[in-house]
Amino acid sequence: DAGVIQSPRHEVTEMGQEVTLRCKPISGHNSLFWYRQTMMRGLELLIYFNNNVPIDDSGMPEDRFSAKMPNASFSTLKIQPSEPRDSAVYFCASRTGLAGGSGELFFGEGSRLTVL
Amino acid sequence: AQSVTQPDIHITVSEGASLELRCNYSYGATPYLFWYVQSPGQGLQLLLKYFSGDTLVQGIKGFEAEFKRSQSSFNLRKPSVHWSDAAEYFCAAGGSYIPTFGRGTSLIVHP
Numbered sequence: 001d002a003g004v005i006q007s008p009r010h011e012v013t014e015m016g017q018e019v020t021l022r023c024k025p026i027s028g029h030n031s032l033f034w035y036r037q038t039m040m041r042g043l044e045l046l047i048y049f050n051n052n053v054p055i056d057d058s059g060m061p062e063d064r065f066s067a068k069m070p071n072a073s074f075s076t077l078k079i080q081p082s083e084p085r086d087s088a089v090y091f092c093a094s095r096t097g098l099a100g101g102s103g104e105l106f107f108g109e110g111s112r113l114t115v116l
Numbered sequence: 117a118q119s120v121t122q123p124d125i126h127i128t129v130s131e132g133a134s135l136e137l138r139c140n141y142s143y144g145a146t147p148y149l150f151w152y153v154q155s156p157g158q159g160l161q162l163l164l165k166y167f168s169g170d171t172l173v174q175g176i177k178g179f180e181a182e183f184k185r186s187q188s189s190f191n192l193r194k195p196s197v198h199w200s201d202a203a204e205y206f207c208a209a210g211g212s213y214i215p216t217f218g219r220g221t222s223l224i225v226h227p
Contacts (some may be wrong), residue, residue: 004159031213042204042219056214091159100146102167102210107159 002026004106006092016116018080021111024073025094032079033105034067035091043091049075082115089113118143120209122218129197130226137192137221139207146212149190151181154204154220163205166190177201199225 005024015020019080034046042099047050048056052069069075075106079086093105119142127134139146148167152160164175181192187194190207201223207218 020176033214043217045214048214050213093159102165104150104165105152105215106163107152107161109157109159 002009004092004094004108006111008111009054009109010112010114012114012116013082015083016052017115018078019082019086019113019115021077021090021092021113022072023075023077023092023108024111025075025092026106027073027095029073029094029106031095031103032069032075033093033095035093037080037089037110038087046090079113082113085116087113087115118147118211118216119209120211120216120218122207122221124221125219126222126224128224128226132196135192135194135201135204135223135225136196137207139179139190139192139218140188141190141207141211141216142188143211144208145211146185147209149181149183150208150210151175151179152206152208152217153177154206156203160206163192166167167196178217182225197223197225199227201225 007022030051032049036044047057047067049069058073067077089109091108095103095105095109121140122205152162154160163179164173166173166183173181179194204220205218208215
């Protein structure tokens with residue numbers, strides 16, 4: 001069974017460019033999380049979806065960041081315009097919503113973003 | 117607010133030695149507790165989890181963790197570390213729908 005699939009695995013872009021990161025959660029999982037990982041701040045939750053609806057986006061840094069989940073099998077995280085401080089590894093994770101807080105998260109392998 | 121603290125940023129052990137990684141949580145009730153491992157360039161993978169019942173939990177790769185309510189702790193242990201255990205380890209607490217992660221502990225294994 002395929003795990004959480006993220007693309008691209010690596011992205012190098014220049015400041016001011018738009019960046020779109022993609023995630024395909026595990027089939028049947030109806031909770032989806034976007035995290036950002038940096039050395040300075042560790043693992044930060046950006047946004048949480050349940051049944052394709054954004055439930056908590058308080059971790060989204062600013063208006064330059066947006067996330068969508070148009071259906072149960074696809075989500076995007078967009079940064080426009082990108083800045084060097086956005087350089088990080090972005091993780092997508094999914095979980096079966098039936099388990100509530102007791103369910104483990106399944107993580108993708110991450111998208112490493114470098115903004116020059 | 118709930119929080120998870122991993123007091124050790126780095127831990128260095130020799131291969132074959134025992135290991136204990138510390139985790140303390142602050143929560144209104146007994147949370148669901150997890151340990152995840154992150155190998156370089158990879159996502160996080162679940163090692164083990166505690167919901168209720170037996171306070172000593174067995175996980176994958178020979179790891180175990182013990183829940184101690186009186187100390188609000190959920191420490192991860194392994195009796196004999198292998199070089200392949202070098203990774204980042206994260207403790208997490210659930211209970212609400214959004215889990216809270218600690219900052220992680222980096223494990224360095226010397227040959």
